Amino acid sequence: MSAFQIVFLLIALLTLFSALMVVFARKTIHSAFWLILALFGVAATFATLAASFFVVIQVAVYIGAIAILIIFTVMLTRRSMEESGDQLLPGWGWAALVVLIVFGGLVFMLLQWQGIFQPPQVLTAGGENLENLGMALVMPDRYVIPFEVASVLLVAAMIGAIYVAGDHKKRS
Amino acid sequence: MNPAPFELSMLLAILPEILLVVLAALVLLLNLGVRHRAEGVLGWLTAIGLAVIAVLSAVFARPGDTPQLIFGGMLRLDWVSFSFRLLFLLGAAITVLVSLEHARTITGEYLALLLVSTLGMSLMASSANLIMLYLAIETTSLPLYLLAGYYVENQKSVESGIKYMLYGAVTSAVMLYGFSLLFGLSGTANLAMIPFRLTQTGVSPLLVGGALFLTLVGFGFKVSAAPFHFWAPDVYEGAPTPIAGFLSTASKAAGFAVLVRVLLVTFPQLASFWTLVVAILAALSMIVGNLLALTQRNIKRLLAYSSIAQAGYILVGVAADSPLGVAGMVYYLTSYLVTNLAAFAIVWLVAQQVGSEDLDAFSGLGKRNPAIALAMLISLLSLGGIPPLSGFIGKVLVFAAAVEAGQVALAIIGVLTSVIGLYYYLTVMKILYRPAVDEAPLKPSLSWRTAMLICVVLMLALGVIVAPWYGQSLAAASALF
Numbered sequence: 001m002s003a004f005q006i007v008f009l010l011i012a013l014l015t016l017f018s019a020l021m022v023v024f025a026r027k028t029i030h031s032a033f034w035l036i037l038a039l040f041g042v043a044a045t046f047a048t049l050a051a052s053f054f055v056v057i058q059v060a061v062y063i064g065a066i067a068i069l070i071i072f073t074v075m076l077t078r079r080s081m082e083e084s085g086d087q088l089l090p091g092w093g094w095a096a097l098v099v100l101i102v103f104g105g106l107v108f109m110l111l112q113w114q115g116i117f118q119p120p121q122v123l124t125a126g127g128e129n130l131e132n133l134g135m136a137l138v139m140p141d142r143y144v145i146p147f148e149v150a151s152v153l154l155v156a157a158m159i160g161a162i163y164v165a166g167d168h169k170k171r172s
Numbered sequence: 173m174n175p176a177p178f179e180l181s182m183l184l185a186i187l188p189e190i191l192l193v194v195l196a197a198l199v200l201l202l203n204l205g206v207r208h209r210a211e212g213v214l215g216w217l218t219a220i221g222l223a224v225i226a227v228l229s230a231v232f233a234r235p236g237d238t239p240q241l242i243f244g245g246m247l248r249l250d251w252v253s254f255s256f257r258l259l260f261l262l263g264a265a266i267t268v269l270v271s272l273e274h275a276r277t278i279t280g281e282y283l284a285l286l287l288v289s290t291l292g293m294s295l296m297a298s299s300a301n302l303i304m305l306y307l308a309i310e311t312t313s314l315p316l317y318l319l320a321g322y323y324v325e326n327q328k329s330v331e332s333g334i335k336y337m338l339y340g341a342v343t344s345a346v347m348l349y350g351f352s353l354l355f356g357l358s359g360t361a362n363l364a365m366i367p368f369r370l371t372q373t374g375v376s377p378l379l380v381g382g383a384l385f386l387t388l389v390g391f392g393f394k395v396s397a398a399p400f401h402f403w404a405p406d407v408y409e410g411a412p413t414p415i416a417g418f419l420s421t422a423s424k425a426a427g428f429a430v431l432v433r434v435l436l437v438t439f440p441q442l443a444s445f446w447t448l449v450v451a452i453l454a455a456l457s458m459i460v461g462n463l464l465a466l467t468q469r470n471i472k473r474l475l476a477y478s479s480i481a482q483a484g485y486i487l488v489g490v491a492a493d494s495p496l497g498v499a500g501m502v503y504y505l506t507s508y509l510v511t512n513l514a515a516f517a518i519v520w521l522v523a524q525q526v527g528s529e530d531l532d533a534f535s536g537l538g539k540r541n542p543a544i545a546l547a548m549l550i551s552l553l554s555l556g557g558i559p560p561l562s563g564f565i566g567k568v569l570v571f572a573a574a575v576e577a578g579q580v581a582l583a584i585i586g587v588l589t590s591v592i593g594l595y596y597y598l599t600v601m602k603i604l605y606r607p608a609v610d611e612a613p614l615k616p617s618l619s620w621r622t623a624m625l626i627c628v629v630l631m632l633a634l635g636v637i638v639a640p641w642y643g644q645s646l647a648a649a650s651a652l653f
Contacts, residue, residue, distance in 0.1 A: 109382035113357070113375070140178040141244040145186070146307050149295060152193055153311045156288040159200070160318035163281045 004119060008048055015041025024087065028074045036067045049120060053130055175245035182242045185249045188229035188257060189291055195221045196287040203280025215272040215619065218283045222265040222290075226258055233257075239651050245362050246304040250651035253298030255502055255644055256429045260297070262626075263422035263509050264290040269623035270517040271414040273616060274524060282322060285315035286418070293426035297433075302351045302361040305430065309347075309390070312426055313340050316419060320411040332410025339393060339403040347390025353383040354438075363438045371441065381445050387434065388449060394427030396420075397487055398456040401480045405468075408476040413523065416472060417516030420479040421509040428505060432490055432498055436652045443493055451491040451582055457484030458589040465596050470529050471519050474596065475512070478555060481593055482508055488586055489570035492577035498649035500569030503642055507554065507562030507634050514551040514627035518544060521616050531600065536608025544614060545604045547628050552601055554631050556594040562634030569642075 018037035025031040043058040089095075110116055136142040176182075183190070198221075199214055239250035247253070264286060272278055292311030299305035317340060321333015355361050357379065358369035370380055392400035408416040435446050461481030468474040486508070489501035519529065521544070526533040538545040554561035567590065574583040616624070634641060 105382070109379055112379045139244070140182075141175070143244070143246070143303070145243045145246045146301075146304050149292075149304070149307045149311055152288060152291065153307065153314060156285060156311070156315050159281055159284060160315065164318065164321070164324060 002119065004048070008045070011041055011044045011048065015045070026087070029071065032067065032071045032074055035070065036063055039063050039067060050122075053133070175241040175243075178243065184232045185240075185242055186247065187232050188225050188261070189294055191221075191225045191228065192287050192291040192294070195225070196284040196291075199283045199287065200280045203284075212272050212278060212619065214280060214283055215268055215278040218287065219265045219268045219272075219619070222261050222268065226261040226265075229254075229257055229261070235651075241300055241364075246301045247295070247298045248300035249298065251644070251647040252429060252433065252651050253294075255648045256297035256425060257294045259425055259506055259509060260290050260293040260422050263418060263425070263513065266510075266513045266517075266623045266626060267414045267418040267422075269619045270417070270513070270520060271412070272619035273517075273521060282319065285319050289313075289315040289319070289418075290422070293422060293429075296426045297429035299430070299433075300363050300437075302355055302363065305363070305434075306348060306351060309344065309394070309430070312423065313344065313394075316415070316423060319415045320407055320419070322412050322415065326410075328410035329412065330410075332407045335403055336407045336411075343390050343393035343400065347387050350383045350386025350388075350390070353379075353386065357383070363434060366438045367441055377442065377445075380439075381442055384439055384442060384446060385449070388446075388453075391427055391431045391434070392453060395424050395431065395483045395487070396480055397453045397483045398460040398480060401457065401460070401483075404480055405473045405476040408479075409470060409472045409529075413472065413516055413520035416476075417513045417520075420475070420516070421512050424479070424483060425505045425509060428486060428490070428501060432501065432652060435490070436493075436498075447491050447493050447577075447579075450487055451579060454484045454487035454491055454582060455585050457481060457487060458585055459484075462589045462592040462596075466592065468596075469531055471523075471531055471534065471600070472516075472529050474531070474600070475515060475519070478593065478596075479512065481589065482512075482555070484589070485567060485570055485586055488574050488579075488582050491579060491582060492570075492573035494573055494577055495646065495649040495653050496576055497570065497573035498652060499642065499645040500566065500573050502645035502648050503569050503634075504563075504566030506641060506645075507566045507631070510627045510630040510634070511551045511554040511561075511563055514547060514624060514631070515555065517620065517623060517627070518548045518551070521614065521620060525612075525614060526610070531603055534600065534603050535606040536611050537614075538605040539607070539611045541614040541616075544616070544624075547624055548604055549601055550628060550631060552597040554635070556597040557590055558594075560632070560635045562631050565635055565638055565642075 015038055018034045018041060021034040022031045022038060025034055039058065039062045043055050043063075046052075046054040046058055137147045138144055195218065199218055202214060202217070233249075233254065235249045235251055235254050239248055241248055267286065268278075268283065271282070289312050292308050292313070292315070295308035296305065296312055299308050317333055317337040319333075320336045321330050323329035354366055357373070357375050358366045359373075360366060360369055389400065393403070396404040404420075408420065411419065435450070439446055457480050461477050461479075461484060465474050465477035465481065468477060482504075486501050486504050489497040489504060491497070492500075522534055522537065523529045534548075537548065550561060554563035557563045557567040567586070571583045571586055574580070574586070
């Protein structure tokens with residue numbers, strides 16, 4: 001096993017472990033901190049793939065904006081978000097069984113792929129060209145439609161979020 | 173087929189989608205001023221706007237003789253997307269008209285979210301690229317999560333919204349994993365190119381089959397086929413009733429549009445595998461849906477299980493893997509759309525007056541308003557597949573396709589479970605004409621009556637005059653083969 005693979009496995013384990021802790025932590029603020037670690041793990045995975053632009057985006061948007069916003073929200077609404085009571089549902093054994101079967105199936109499936117044990121290709125200097133990415137997003141022959149649809153989706157999500165969070169006692 | 177280079181005339185092809193965004197923005201803007209002065213204006217505006225968009229799309233966004241890939245291969249202009257778009261616009265317009273019955277629901281946010289969701293469905297039916305497809309599915313689902321939980325002060329509605337979102341998020345994550353495997357293995361996101369690249373690089377069919385299976389999880393959730401149906405009864409029960417109707421018809425139709433396109437275009441080599449998987453899903457849905465519906469006492473839960481069973485019948489058409497099967501699917505979906513929307517509209521009206529969604533709340537409807545009871549009777553008979561109603565033609569087509577494809581067992585299961593289905597539909601009918609204590613007459617609003625008239629006329633028309641829409645369905649089917 002090469003050093004590269006060891007690094008990847010370590011990052012993957014760290015990401016998965018912190019993602020699990022997001023769910024298992026009893027205090028919401030702890031979940032938020034674990035979430036930051038999980039997002040860092042994803043950023044590190046991007047780094048191992050030499051996708052530096054995505055590393056920056058991952059850190060700036062997900063950690064810099066979203067995770068920090070979550071922490072602020074948790075701090076402002078501390079009392080209403082404490083978790084007490086049993087965290088395990090009665091049927092968790094069955095759920096674990098299904099998860100194991102699915103995981104085994106996925107691993108078996110991916111083992112059929114001859115590329116799974118090969119190291120990733122080394123990208124040439126022009127392999128990641130930000131200008132191309134930017135152009136592709138606004139060119140009608142490339143990704144302008146998905147790009148615009150994504151903005152409609154985000155606006156709809158925002159309208160919905162404002163509606164759900166609105167003061168409904170005052171309204172009615 | 174290579175994507176055509178961009179020309180300005182391509183904008184006409186997405187004119188309906190552009191107009192949907194414009195209409196949503198207009199509704200939101202007008203919401204600021206108009207809403208408190210005249211209730212229902214916004215709703216009527218939206219419904220009429222949807223009708224105008226439908227007419228414009230029939231005139232300007234018609235596909236040519238050969239299907240065309242536009243906008244760099246993101247969208248495919250063909251009869252599938254055309255027919256389904258009309259279907260979604262019809263469903264959305266009826267949903268808006270029905271919602272108007274209760275002025276509280278008609279706010280700018282509600283209508284705008286409904287319009288964005290319709291936009292997403294329309295894009296789902298025309299997507300020819302994995303990225304576009306995923307975004308379209310999310311654009312459809314996200315507003316629907318919010319609409320399902322629209323009554324924020326009602327525990328059940330909130331539960332319904334959260335449940336729908338959690339199930340939706342998990343299945344869409346699984347589906348996205350399948351998409352990313354497909355993209356990674358083939359190196360292209362173009363649905364039609366994927367099979368060629370996969371054969372070129374010689375990827376093991378097992379791996380492709382696995383990726384196909386993962387994507388099927390997402391589609392199975394959208395069409396609420398067993399065993400991905402667990403969300404449906406709870407979500408329909410808690411969601412505002414018109415939204416439950418919309419979820420069970422238009423959203424399901426969008427799922428089927430995507431399902432056939434991906435299966436037929438991207439996985440022709442694995443046809444023997446996926447026809448088997450789809451046939452199993454169909455059989456499970458028909459059996460589970462119909463058997464569980466028998467024990468329901470809440471009318472919305474009953475309709476939810478019935479909609480799972482209907483998804484099973486429609487899947488029979490998909491499993492046939494033939495033009496007749498796909499045409500049957502389109503016909504069935506159209507008939508099911510008007511039928512189920514009518515049923516949910518009546519549930520919405522009655523439940524508001526009586527204050528209960530129990531089956532017993534419907535007793536005496538025959539006395540309270542004979543016309544509405546007759547409409548309910550017609551829609552239940554159409555759901556059960558009784559001639560001369562549209563549901564009968566739909567069932568005949570999909571079962572004929574199954575027999576033609578040699579899947580006789582599936583057709584037999586379909587016919588047997590239809591009999592079970594008929595039993596619980598008849599139970600509801602019996603309740604309609606039972607005497608009840610409260611026999612105050614029901615007076616629906618003008619918008620509700622308009623919606624019901626459209627539904628009933630279409631149910632009868634699709635059952636008697638088969639040729640025009642069947643021709644349209646066949647044209648849609650031939651665009652995929």
